[in-house]
Amino acid sequence: VIITSLTITAILVFFIVPLTIVFFIYLSNILLLIYQRSSEVKADPLSDVWDSARKNIARFWDIYARVWHGYELHGVENLSEGPGILVYYHGAIPIDYLYFLSRLFLWKKRLCLSVADHFVFRLPGLKLLLEVTGVIPGTREECLNALKNGYLVSISPGGVREALFSDESYQLMWGNRKGFAQVALDAKVPIIPMYTQNVREGYRMFKERRFFRRLYESTRLPFTPPYGGLPVKFRTYIGKPIPYDPNITAEELVEKKSVIILFSMHNKVCKGKFLFSFQTKAAVQALIHKHQTIPGNIWKALLERFDKRRK
Secondary structure (H helix, E strand, O other): OHHHHHHHHHHHHHHHHHHHHHHHHHHHHHHHHHHHHHOOOOOOOOOHHHHHHHHHHHHHHHHHHHHHHOOEEEOHHHOOOOOEEEEEOOOOOOHHHHHHHHHHHHHHOOOEEEEEOHHHHHOOOOHHHHHHOOEEEOOHHHHHHHHHOOOEEEEOOOHHHHHHHOOOOOOOOOOOOOHHHHHHHHHOOOEEEEEEEOHHHHEEOOOOOHHHHHHHHHHOOOOOOOEEOOOOOOEEEEOOOEOOOOOOOHHHHHOOOOOOEEEEEOOEEEEEOOOOOOOHHHHHHHHHHHHOOOOOOHHHHHHHHHOOOOO
16 A cells, blocks of 8 residues: 555655646637637637637736746847847757746737647637647648748747757757758747746656657657656747858758957958857857756756856
8 A cells, every 4th residue: 555655655746746747738729719709809810800719828827836946038039120030959848948938928019920830720629729829730731831920930940859859968859850041041030048946847758768769750749648747947048140151051050160360461460350149059159058957967067056156
């Protein structure tokens, strides 16, 4: 009986918060459906008609963020006034990203469209929530259209693979993905790096991943269950934007590349300094190295909730 009780308690401790998040997400969709039917709203889900409903949903998630994770958002001033592409590290559960969307809308009344993996659109009962919060497929056409209309567009190049198989070392798992960089070049918009401190200490995946990795690569479905949900400190940092440069390629924009040329001619020293960009991958890694203890430590992340000096 004691062993059974301890096992059940451990399961509840490890999985109750992730399951609660799923419950709240579905509750958000139900509330939007009630609003839609009671107000007889038939407008485009991205239109201003839905702003009051979006604001109420954002308030709920912002309260949850404050209470459970002491959530902070830094660097909002780095967001471009016009369109741009936000690139971020994907935690085991991207709840930090949901916090960011909520606070951005409450502070700036600004909607950031989110590129999601195709499996998200297969989840039952979330259609209206996805539409109202601006979740879009990651096709080039969808992204370019959103940028053309002046939206911020966010993407995690690591996606589900990074969520499932990265760990407390905070390794970026982008592979050869550079489509977002080409979209930024085509749309002539800046790329803005973003990272949330301690996101892997809040929610983690199991260490034994060989079986789940093979399963994911063959099905492209996230079967690995996340666990945790500890009330560690979350701080989201938005880095300096990488401006559009017509002379740079998508490959260079993804990786770190800088050029400084000093040359002399006819005994006259000319200094030609090519303006360089800290490209996306390096920029996200820089945010991680600046703000994250590596490897991540759960106890330190918990103690940061009470570190008044950091506040």
